Amino acid sequence: MGQDTIEHHCPICNRPLVFLLPPGGAGPRRFQCFDCDRQDPLESLSVKRWLEGELGRGSLSDLVIGC
Numbered sequence: 269m270g271q272d273t274i275e276h277h278c279p280i281c282n283r284p285l286v287f288l289l290p291p292g293g294a295g296p297r298r299f300q301c302f303d304c305d306r307q308d309p310l311e312s313l314s315v316k317r318w319l320e321g322e323l324g325r326g327s328l329s330d331l332v333i334g335c
Contacts, residue, residue, distance in 0.1 A: 281303055283301060285299035285300060286299065286300055288300050291307050
């Protein structure tokens with residue numbers, strides 16, 4: 269009711285920011301850019317541990333495709 273909406277924009281790409289939980293879901297929500305702040309899922313620590321541990325693979329470079 270009568271509240272002004274302040275739209276935040278990314279300082280890098282100037283797209284609107286979205287109010288989201290940080291990666292991992294821990295901590296307070298913050299404004300993030302979908303394009304600039306998005307983390308590569310294969311670079312996350314939890315995925316690296318999963319690939320090395322549970323799957324029993326040393327690294328992705330050790331995979332041979334098509335054999």
